[in-house]
Amino acid sequence: MITKLAITDFTPSQELNIWDVRDAKSYATGHIQYAINHPIDTLNDTLLAQTTGDIYVLCGGGTKAKRACALLDELQPNRKIIHLTGGTRGAKAAGMPIIEEA
Template identity: 70%
Template sequence: MISQLDIKDFTPSADKTIWDVRDAESYQSGHILHAINQPLDTLDKDLLDSTTGDIYVLCGGGTKAVRACALLDELDSTRQIIHLTGGTRGAKAVGMTIVSDE
């Protein structure tokens, strides 16, 4: 099941599964706190099955996250998948902590 949550209404924390589905280079240039880089092309049933609880998905602005959410829902429609609308750009705009690995 896919739902949406505006990034401005989200509080990242270590106890949440947050997947940034951009490529590694984009992720390293800046991502929200506690996000794990899980590029779109790495999403599969094994990964989904090895993860418990809700999964929060975002990208830079929304395009890849929409595709990732659809794919995850197709793999397991019983899982709660939350699309963080606005993505990393939206997070920056509202002053969220952005981590850079560069």
């Protein structure tokens, strides 16, 4: 089941499964706190089986995250998938902390 949540209404937490589905290079240039990089081409049943609870999905702006949500929903229709609309760019514009890796 896919739901949407604006990134500006979201509070990142270590306890949440926050998946940034961009490639590793894009992720390293800036991502929200507690987001884990799971590029869209790595999403599969095995990864889902290793994860419990809801999954919050975002990318840079929303296009890739939308596709990733659809894929995850197809793999596990009973899992709650939350599309964080606005993505990392929206988070940055709203003044949320962005983590940059060297």
